[in-house]
Amino acid sequence: MSPAVLQTAALARRSIKSTFRFPQAWFPSLFFPLVLMAIFTASFGRSIAFIPGFPKVDGFLSFAVTGAIVQGVLISAVGAGAFFAGDIEGGFFDRLASSPASRSAILLSRLCASVVLAAGQATFFLLIAVIFGATVKGGVVGALIVIVLAALLAVPIGGLGVYLALRTGSAEAVQGTFPLFFALMFFSSTFFPRETMTGWFQIVADINPISHLVEGMRVQIIRGVDWQAAGVSLAIIVGLAILSVGACAISLRRRLEGNA
Amino acid sequence: MSASTLARTASVSRVLAWRALILVRRMPAVFIPSLVMPLFILVATSGAFHGISAVPIGTSSYLAFTLPFATIMGAGFAGINAGMTLARDIEGGFVDRLISSPAPRLSLVAGPFTAAAVRSLFTTTVVFAAGWIGQLPLPGVAGTIGVYAMAACFAMATACWSMGVALRARTVQAAPMMQLVVFILVFTSVAYAPRDLQTGWLRTVSDWNPVTRILEFSRSAEFQKMTWAGLWPALVSIAVLMLVFGSFALYGLSRLGND
Numbered sequence: 268m269s270p271a272v273l274q275t276a277a278l279a280r281r282s283i284k285s286t287f288r289f290p291q292a293w294f295p296s297l298f299f300p301l302v303l304m305a306i307f308t309a310s311f312g313r314s315i316a317f318i319p320g321f322p323k324v325d326g327f328l329s330f331a332v333t334g335a336i337v338q339g340v341l342i343s344a345v346g347a348g349a350f351f352a353g354d355i356e357g358g359f360f361d362r363l364a365s366s367p368a369s370r371s372a373i374l375l376s377r378l379c380a381s382v383v384l385a386a387g388q389a390t391f392f393l394l395i396a397v398i399f400g401a402t403v404k405g406g407v408v409g410a411l412i413v414i415v416l417a418a419l420l421a422v423p424i425g426g427l428g429v430y431l432a433l434r435t436g437s438a439e440a441v442q443g444t445f446p447l448f449f450a451l452m453f454f455s456s457t458f459f460p461r462e463t464m465t466g467w468f469q470i471v472a473d474i475n476p477i478s479h480l481v482e483g484m485r486v487q488i489i490r491g492v493d494w495q496a497a498g499v500s501l502a503i504i505v506g507l508a509i510l511s512v513g514a515c516a517i518s519l520r521r522r523l524e525g526n527a
Numbered sequence: 528m529s530a531s532t533l534a535r536t537a538s539v540s541r542v543l544a545w546r547a548l549i550l551v552r553r554m555p556a557v558f559i560p561s562l563v564m565p566l567f568i569l570v571a572t573s574g575a576f577h578g579i580s581a582v583p584i585g586t587s588s589y590l591a592f593t594l595p596f597a598t599i600m601g602a603g604f605a606g607i608n609a610g611m612t613l614a615r616d617i618e619g620g621f622v623d624r625l626i627s628s629p630a631p632r633l634s635l636v637a638g639p640f641t642a643a644a645v646r647s648l649f650t651t652t653v654v655f656a657a658g659w660i661g662q663l664p665l666p667g668v669a670g671t672i673g674v675y676a677m678a679a680c681f682a683m684a685t686a687c688w689s690m691g692v693a694l695r696a697r698t699v700q701a702a703p704m705m706q707l708v709v710f711i712l713v714f715t716s717v718a719y720a721p722r723d724l725q726t727g728w729l730r731t732v733s734d735w736n737p738v739t740r741i742l743e744f745s746r747s748a749e750f751q752k753m754t755w756a757g758l759w760p761a762l763v764s765i766a767v768l769m770l771v772f773g774s775f776a777l778y779g780l781s782r783l784g785n786d
Contacts, residue, residue, distance in 0.1 A: 302711070303714075306715065309727050309728060310719040311724075313724050314720065318578040319581060321578060453567075453575055454575075458575050459576050468577065
């Protein structure tokens with residue numbers, strides 16, 4: 268195995284371990300999505316049968332779990348970016364940069380760690396939802412598609428976090444971007460279907476890629492395995508990943524050259 | 528407390544409240560979230576969950592249903608700001624200087640407490656303006672006073688909670704703890720749906736949550752359907768919140784400087 272792969276694996280292991288060592292790194296990404304999912308389910312569960320345009324679902328929980336997964340990935344990926352910024356602030360990044368470690372390992376390790384954590388998180392949310400009565404129409408295959416897409420989603424979002432960390436070098440600045448992502452989620456069909464929205468809000472949700480990304484994942488749970496919808500989600504993730512990882516690579520090079 | 532002490536407390540509190548209010552000009556980054564977040568809640572919630580308008584929620588507009596939720600959240604942020612200001616003053620040494628001066632200790636919390644109520648007037652006005660732009664009718668004089676009053680009372684209650692946290696933690700890093708309790712209190716009330724539509728655990732929690740009655744009365748004020756049967760549970764809820772959070776803040780204040 269090449270040294271770059273070994274270094275990536277070692278640094279990714281460090282990232283995962285450091286996430287578990289600090290409750291503030293993993294607790295919000297589990298707590299807030301679960302609480303919101305529970306509140307929305309108990310608030311809207313009785314109403315959805317009477318809302319024109321709402322898709323036929325076994326219960327609101329089945330509908331809401333995808334939103335919780337995406338929200339969880341978002342929070343933990345922003346947290347990962349903040350931890351990376353913490354490494355820059357604390358000097359670990361500089362020590363790593365002055366060592367013979369591969370440059371790509373510095374970046375890829377953080378993204379790999381985000382992927383592993385997102386997969387675990389998505390599995391956990393699905394299990395919780397199923398325990399509380401959600402049904403996954405796509406069965407095991409549908410659940411696996413959702414988990415894989417959630418894991419891959421950690422690449423563009425985690426990449427964005429790392430990009431911001433490289434640009435600002437400040438954990439506080441990276442955390443400060445969270446409301447922006449949260450707004451992006453609300454102005455999409457993450458929590459409620461686009462068919463029930465009206466006016467300018469619906470137009471924004473229509474053009475928001477998060478809507479199409481979430482819908483491609485959600486359909487696996489509420490209707491059954493749909494490879495075409497999964498392909499749309501995957502295409503959006505790949506497109507976003509190219510942008511964010513590309514931006515990361517440029518910022519990493521600039522920082523290593525001392526221009527950041 | 529003698530009349531002269533009371534007058535001195537009021538005078539120092541007024542100065543501290545003014546100081547907290549003009550902080551908006553010196554540190555707008557502290558205040559802007561408390562204006563933006565209620566607006567975000569109003570727009571994002573009413574837009575995303577617009578479909579709920581089709582079910583019986585007391586109005587045909589989910590925007591109208593969401594407005595009191597946004598005013599209450601704005602008031603909550605105003606209260607949290609009071610706690611954050613106090614925490615920053617403790618960290619910066621301003622509180623130490625004030626304690627060693629002849630200024631009455633009570634004014635330390637009375638100032639930010641008053642400022643929170645005044646700030647809630649701004650946030651409520653901003654939310655009302657946004658609702659008006661969204662073509663919501665204004666609720667008349669009595670209704671408007673009702674919505675403002677509920678927001679101001681909630682701001683004072685959350686200010687007590689946040690200052691209690693600040694007096695114990697003595698760092699602005701404790702802000703997430705101030706926010707968490709306020710968010711949970713509001714979100715587990717009737718923020719998103721009326722009690723009749725809620726199911727399971729949330730229905731039980733919102734039945735006991737004091738914010739439920741405050742929000743319900745604020746909604747009835749907005750819809751110009753205020754009744755005594757709606758007002759007294761809201762007043763009792765405010766009294767309960769003030770008693771619990773007020774005691775929490777005052778106990779924290781009494782221990783300040785003792786260790």
